[in-house]
Amino acid sequence: MKKWVIVLALSILCSMSACSNKNTNNISDSGQNDVANEVSDESGSDEVDANNRTIIAEAVGIEENDRNMRFILSTLNTISAGQIQSAEVVEEDGEKVINLVAEDGTNYCIYLSGSGSVEAVKNLDTGEWSVKSER
Secondary structure, eight states: HHHHHHHHHHHHHHHHHHHHHHHHHHHHHHHHHHHHHHHHHHHHHHHHHHHHHHHHHHHHHHOTHHHHHHHHHHHHHHHTTOSOEEEEEEEEEEEEEEEETTTTEEEEEEETTTTTHHHHHHTTTOOOOEEEOOO
């Protein structure tokens, strides 16, 4: 009888240990998946920024690592432009203006200052000012 009690106690102890390891593995796996998803989102964002950087640099005629590029990319993130489809620069009242098509097909106008920083952004489809000028 003592042997059965000992065997039963050991079985319960082993099964409890196995259950706790199983729960730990699930938590760990879940955490790893969350981290993997975050890394994948970041790398997707990096690809979008790299694509946008190239298109904007060609349109504006500046280097991809130009100081003003950071402000333009930040503005694109602010208006949730995503991966832009196209961009071209025109002059309006002596100032550079970037006309671009966002990932979802929305047309925007980014008004640049004389120094090349972002002054304002207008959604051409709705007529709304996404970013207003301080002037």
